[in-house]
Amino acid sequence: MSVIQIMPEFLCNRIAAGEVVQRPASVVKELIENSLDAGATEIIIQINDGGRELIRVIDNGTGMDQDDLLLAFEQHATSKLFHVDDLAEVKTLGFRGEALASIASVSRIEAKTCNNSRAEGFRLFMNGGKVDCLEGVAMKQGTSITVRNLFFNTPARKKFLKSTNAEYRHCVEIVRRFAISRPSVRFHFTADEREVYRLPPEDLSSRLRRIFSPRVMENCIAIHQEEPPLTLVGFMGARDLVRRKSGEQYFYVNGRLVTDRLMNSAVYSAYGASLDKGEFPFFVLFLTLPLKEVDVNVHPAKTEVKFKNEWIIYQFIRQSCEQALKHWLVETDRKETSLTSNFQEAEFQSLKTPALPRLEGEQLTFSDTSKNSEPQAGSKTSFEQPSMLSLDDRIRRFEKSISDEMFYSDEPHSITIERNFWQAHGKYIFTQISSGIVIIDQRAAHTRILYDRALKSLQQISASASQQLLFPISLELSPDDYSLLLEIIPSLEKLGFSMREFGKYTILLEAIPADLHWLEEGKVVMQILDDYKASRRLHNPISEKVANSYAERAAIRRGEIMTPAEMQRLTDELFQTDNPYMSPSGKPIIIQLTLNELKRRFEER
């Protein structure tokens, strides 16, 4: 009884048409997709000579009966899509009924399949799309498809193949993508009889650890964000994993790997200015959403999708990633002191602590996720918690962390704790918190404050308060710079700069943001312009670039002496920002030294 049907013509016409098989890796991709669609839990992949000579994919899926085996290689034959309506909600990786037919037409095929436990299977040989022979064979349930001499009958195509090595790397990449997307499936991959991957069923983080180096996972942040009906799960690499080349961005939509520039840029922009142009962060992200919200039928290779509401998705991804990144610093910080952290937690637990102060609180939940091999489980709350804290809560928590000192400290004298601030080298602010001391980079902190404030003013309709200048500053520009400046003037005006045209390519700066009292006004505008020029190819919006550069340029300089009151204010304002731990350019703002860490260091022989 066959389940595969030939599609009616009008349905075929609705399917994005195009070349399916471009290189060995395309074959590998289609075969693995079929195995996964057939419910396989074990997939063996073998290639020889980069896949030119042989590609074999063996699975333990449902298998096919005799009729289906023959039908499977017909054009537009599929068991996955029968109605036009189904096209709106494709559940399987395949749906075109194209792949096997296309592959068969340019190679020599040996297909074996069995759909029963009686070992009654069939073997089919094909040559350039024509059936050579069909015979019975004894085999376990599952399917094995062997593709030999790819493009033997299309020499032009064959000429386009790259070196064995290059084709091999493409194949590895394809296998890797599937291995990541289905960690519960066992994969075994050999190339020229040498083992490339042997991956047992496991969870995502151990799968990633096996596929990438353990170092990669150490520098990754787990994400689990749910905003029904959307879910985003996965890992993002910290700054250390940023590459000059793209290629380590794994973005899956409902289990299907897709390349989506917009969504990639959502992720990139979450990294903010810490990402330069031409830099690509590592990430593995799984987006789940209702099938009807996404159209998979847009590209013949099934590697692109179209979202119904792409901006909602964009925002969701971006915000989720931003939130996750906010904490990487804390996490890495934690890892550095991981020797003591377990001990410390135990200690905390033994003291009855109803609500942990903010700094500790976040770190505790965080270290949970970093240790937890199942990222989905523990991490959810840890990300939601801080984001749900209101401003007041944050301040209260920080405040509390200071007042709690007396309960946590093992030193009897420290009962009277004042919130002291001490500045070192005109650069760093030291202050005490319950679990130790924190060191704040004053410039990075101020940058963060200005950045947040700038972003806020950029979102407002009206411009910010702006101090008029007694001596307006004229800026002479090159024609290029002039036109660039015109692009950012709306943003600058919102920040509180005010300028007007003053002769050819000359701008008169008449006012500056009212909260900056000591700037070299003209210089700042020129610097922002330069930054903007340099960041033209970045993905984030203009306003963000301007905010970022403004914050960098206007922030308090290193070496600036601050009074205790100023330090207090800076710290207070810092904790009102969205992310007190990381400057907009991705540099740490706060370093924490726990008492245990200090103790450990002093007592180390």
Place this chain on the structure above:
Amino acid sequence: MKFTVSKNDLYQSLQKVSKVTPVRSTLPILSCILMTTKKDSLCLRSTDLEITMETYCNADIIEEGSIAVPGRIILDIAAELPETDLTFFIKDETIEIKTPLGGEYKIAGRSSSEFSAAPLIDDSTTILFSAEKFQRIVDKTIFSVSHNEMRGALNGVLFQFSKNQLRGVATDGHKLVQLTYENFKNNTLERDIIIPVKFLNVSVSNLQKTGDVRFKVGKNHVMLETEESIIYTRIIEERFPDYESVIPIKNPNKVLVDIDDFLSSVKRISIFANKNTHQIALTFSENKVILSAEDIETASTAKEELPIIYEGEPMTIGYNAEYLKDVFRHLDGDKAKIYLNTPLSAGLFYPEEQKEEEHLLILLMPIRL
């Protein structure tokens, strides 16, 4: 080198010169005070390379010489000693201080050759004018000097000496003060010089309140002589911005307010202003001004009303409250006149009654609300 000096005399002189000594310095010699014997006195000198100050105190010179003494330690011991004679013996670079009661203190000094020589003021012109005027110019203008060390000309007060006029001007680009003395008798010096703030501060605190000050102005330096001390500084050699052209001429809106009432109202309102911009709004209409502030970040607002005399169109203008407080603190008398044009142009602030032969004007740029 050997001399005897009264502790009180020495202490007073040390306190004076140490005002110039830099708080932090990478050059250890700058934290020293140079002691040089003169005929019947001891000359103390300190410098921060920008400013140099010399002061004299009576001393019994037994053997001549010169030595650089660590400033902090000599000041501290002088502070703790009762009034007594102190005898200093200096051999090589060791300073030994003895009191008649048998106290002996020894410290290591530095060679006087490490100390830079006092600047030579050649081709100088001397001008004498009342200490009071000098003091007043400094008092009225110094708050407007730019605190940003990179601003060059704006880091000092411009002194404009002309035939019949002396004027002091300071600005940080947001506010400007101009104090003018008419009928200024001056035949010797016609020149604009920008004098660094620190020099003015040190000078004023050393100055007698009456009598004349003697200004010696050379090519690159200016020197101020009082009875016991001399202070030198480099002149800021940069162009002062053309401030006269930015003073608006047409100001149709005229306000007359009570200075104390207005200032205390601003002080209260500013508590509720945004802590970063300090912006407050003044709404002028016939017979009243409404002062108001709001801070969205802390959800605070404030509003007060004051009676005034107002001539002109109703208008609202924003100012940095901190600046406004500064302005009103520097206006003498009971009432102030404010002349305004538009909410974006400079406001002119005057005391209602100017002092005799004196004209004070403060300019403040608004904040666009």
